[in-house]
Amino acid sequence: MRSEKYYITATNIRINDPGLESAVFIMESVDMAASPRPLIRIFLQGLCLYCLLFAVTPAFADDKATAVVENLHGILLENMQQADSRGYAGRYQALAGYIEENFDLPLICKVILSRYWSKFSETERQRFTDLFTRLTIATYASRFSEYQDEQFHTLSVEPLKKGRLLVKTEIRSAQEDPVSLDYLMHRQDDRWLIISVVANGINDLSLKRAEYGTIIKDEGFASLLGQIEDKIRQYETP
Amino acid sequence: METRQFKMFFKFLLVVVFISFSSGCATTGTENDVEVTADPLEAPNRVFFDINETLDKHLMKPVAETYVAITPEPVRKSVTNFFDNITYLNVILNLLLQGKFDEAVAGSLRFLYNSTLGVAGLFDISSDWGVPARDEDFGQTLAVWGFDQGAYLYIPLQGPNTVNNVPDYLTSYLLNPLTYVTSTVLFPLSALNAVNTRANLIDETNIRDEAAVDPYTFTREAYLQQRNYLIHDGNPPLEGYDDIFDEEFGGEADSEGVLVIE
Numbered sequence: 001m002r003s004e005k006y007y008i009t010a011t012n013i014r015i016n017d018p019g020l021e022s023a024v025f026i027m028e029s030v031d032m033a034a035s036p037r038p039l040i041r042i043f044l045q046g047l048c049l050y051c052l053l054f055a056v057t058p059a060f061a062d063d064k065a066t067a068v069v070e071n072l073h074g075i076l077l078e079n080m081q082q083a084d085s086r087g088y089a090g091r092y093q094a095l096a097g098y099i100e101e102n103f104d105l106p107l108i109c110k111v112i113l114s115r116y117w118s119k120f121s122e123t124e125r126q127r128f129t130d131l132f133t134r135l136t137i138a139t140y141a142s143r144f145s146e147y148q149d150e151q152f153h154t155l156s157v158e159p160l161k162k163g164r165l166l167v168k169t170e171i172r173s174a175q176e177d178p179v180s181l182d183y184l185m186h187r188q189d190d191r192w193l194i195i196s197v198v199a200n201g202i203n204d205l206s207l208k209r210a211e212y213g214t215i216i217k218d219e220g221f222a223s224l225l226g227q228i229e230d231k232i233r234q235y236e237t238p
Numbered sequence: 239m240e241t242r243q244f245k246m247f248f249k250f251l252l253v254v255v256f257i258s259f260s261s262g263c264a265t266t267g268t269e270n271d272v273e274v275t276a277d278p279l280e281a282p283n284r285v286f287f288d289i290n291e292t293l294d295k296h297l298m299k300p301v302a303e304t305y306v307a308i309t310p311e312p313v314r315k316s317v318t319n320f321f322d323n324i325t326y327l328n329v330i331l332n333l334l335l336q337g338k339f340d341e342a343v344a345g346s347l348r349f350l351y352n353s354t355l356g357v358a359g360l361f362d363i364s365s366d367w368g369v370p371a372r373d374e375d376f377g378q379t380l381a382v383w384g385f386d387q388g389a390y391l392y393i394p395l396q397g398p399n400t401v402n403n404v405p406d407y408l409t410s411y412l413l414n415p416l417t418y419v420t421s422t423v424l425f426p427l428s429a430l431n432a433v434n435t436r437a438n439l440i441d442e443t444n445i446r447d448e449a450a451v452d453p454y455t456f457t458r459e460a461y462l463q464q465r466n467y468l469i470h471d472g473n474p475p476l477e478g479y480d481d482i483f484d485e486e487f488g489g490e491a492d493s494e495g496v497l498v499i500e
Contacts (some may be wrong), residue, residue, distance in 0.1 A: 201467020207459040
């Protein structure tokens with residue numbers, strides 16, 4: 001009776017998960033065994049509960065992280081399919097809120113400025129973060145502006161250190177070789193945020209970090225801000 | 239015959255000079271908890287980069303754009319296929335050297351089919367049959383054997399490379415059947431290859447020009463990361479992938495560190 005109740009709960013959570021199925025299987029076995037010894041029964045039921053919990057948690061995490069990436073892909077796909085009717089401004093508008101909410105831009109900016117971060121005042125950091133947010137949205141709005149039957153596919157989710165995840169995806173099209181897009185994600189409170197994007201092995205974050213470091217060193221912070229503003233303007237008026 | 243031998247000797251000499259010149263300078267260090275890949279050849283690299291960029295802007299890119307405008311896409315595709323196929327023996331050699339025997343056999347069949355049924359490589363029938371081209375070179379082989387990539391090297395007229403990939407010029411030169419044809423055929427074909435290769439990179443360089451605030455650093459970082467990706471056949475190890483997020487950012491801002499995710 002008890003296992004049946006668990007089973008219903010499990011069905012409501014997720015039935016396709018192999019880990020979960022094995023937990024349900026163990027529970028059913030316990031039920032079948034119906035051990036008359038209370039200690040053994042409690043131990044086995046505890047074990048089942050443990051299996052159940054740990055089978056469910058990663059599945060949920062994966063799903064949530066994947067959903068963040070797939071929703072972004074959904075917006076990008078709509079932008080590509082309606083590129084002309086939306087125009088640059090429309091594409092920017094469609095992405096802005098989502099990127100601001102689902103990319104951890106303060107952390108991204110801190111990592112990009114790395115050893116310079118502590119040198120800058122709060123105002124300077126904020127100015128950089130605002131500008132970099134605009135650059136990120138502008139880049140997506142400008143880059144994903146054509147549709148040639150591209151499809152986004154989620155391939156796998158790999159665990160990294162400290163509970164981070166790597167969501168591996170691919171853009172496929174008939175004409176071109178597939179492009180791999182890997183999203184590095186971390187959890188903040190109860191939400192999964194994108195912290196880095198790796199396209200065909202090229203990590204945009206470490207690339208920008210090296211580039212911006214060179215500019216700050218050779219020309220100064222003001223020059224970097226000016227050049228980022230120029231880039232945004234170029235995207236606005238192609 | 240003598241000219242050819244001289245050319246081969248000259249190329250070999252160039253390779254030896256490059257290696258001895260560069261390998262002594264290549265260093266990797268740790269600075270402020272940030273793993274840094276030094277760019278010991280940055281000064282000469284930047285000079286050659288600027289020369290190449292100027293040449294490219296005024297000569298190669300306009301020529302490549304004209305070529306794209308007047309040559310139908312299928313023809314350009316066949317030109318690419320032809321040069322990819324004729325240089326494929328070098329890929330097969332490196333698959334063997336890396337111990338990827340199954341893939342070396344598949345690669346040999348690929349070369350055989352494309353060279354015959356694919357009309358001297360003009361048509362890539364093997365990809366349609368599920369044997370896509372692999373990207374291997376001697377630098378990747380050395381990396382598989384445990385050597386690091388070596389210093390970043392920007393070669394005049396050639397573009398980005400690493401010191402450890404320089405011997406690849408020798409193997410790909412010796413294993414390219416075109417090496418053994420007369421110069422009256424070789425020179426026009428080499429020119430076509432150069433223009434076609436540049437044409438294939440137009441989108442990439444446009445993206446770079448659009449995105450880069452410092453084109454030299456952008457090219458270097460993108461190239462080195464792409465190399466790492468190729469060395470691991472598109473599946474770089476995940477260890478250390480996110481180290482960048484575990485660093486402390488309180489260090490001095492005087493070093494010239496460049497981070498490479500490995």
